[in-house]
Amino acid sequence: MRARTRLLVFGAGASVLTLALLAAAARLPRGGYPGPYGTALNRVAVEERHATDVVAAVTYDYRGFATLGEETILFASVAGAALLLRRTRSQWQGAHDLDSMPDRAASAPNEALRLAAVALVPVTITFGLYLTAHGQVSPGGGFQGGVILASAPLLVYVATRARDLARMAPWSAAELGESAGLVSYLGVGVAGLAATGSYLANVLPLGSPGDVLSAGTILALSGAVALAVGSGLVLMLVAFVEETIRPDDGGGR
């Protein structure tokens, strides 16, 4: 195919795609919510679940079972990746040696970077915990809190060395947290099953709407998700960082 023909084919395809996209964009809802479910939930969620953030009520209660599915997907993918990079675990314990790998010239610690990390790490951890604890009251929740908590060890790694990352986020602790998060989610569900006969039904006192200690199991499930997501992300980051700076044993296949 000659360049001219190719350009013509591309032009025809691109213009059709552009028109379709523009037509779709013109029909995007701007602001207002068109469906019936959100309106219905907005009416009942605060009364039923004492959660002022209806999104959290949906994630951890009305569709709590779907969140369990997502948790399992996350767990399985982290476990799979950890299995693929399993050689790294024993090597990671030798993180002291990692910093002195032959072609990893130890960069001089950057004072400005370290100062920024010192300033940011406590803020990051506090914000992560805040989001986790206030998911039922305001936007946030376990997933958001978990990923933000997991970025704290990452900041430490950026500012220091692999050794400090290994010390701050030990592989075994992250592994334990990942499993404990999923198990506690399952456990809260089983508690509901035992107490009321339906899985993930609320078993904790509801408190008054707007309080931090309110919304019953939503808060507990949010904490479980934060633990699982935070630990899972830390595991992935540690595995990737380790895999990147470890020298290749023979390289390629």
Added chain:
Amino acid sequence: MTADALLRDGVLLLAAVTGAGVVLTRDPVRQSVVLSLHGLVLAVVFFLYAAPDVALSQIVVGAIVLPLMFLLALAKVRRRQALRDAERSRS
């Protein structure tokens, strides 16, 4: 058109521009930085379309974690290539 709608359309347009920027950047390392910028713009889009919960996750996952994984994978690939080149020049 109200100021609100104008802002939303503007950010959608910005997302289109940064998205095109990701595709048009040919160097993978630079591309992951542009991808991070695109992720940040998407977070603003989610926020303006009344999804602050999603925006919070998008900031960390789309703007930091995803580009970082690309960067780490690229570093690994480059090291492997450098090793192979060194071996080839030796033999």
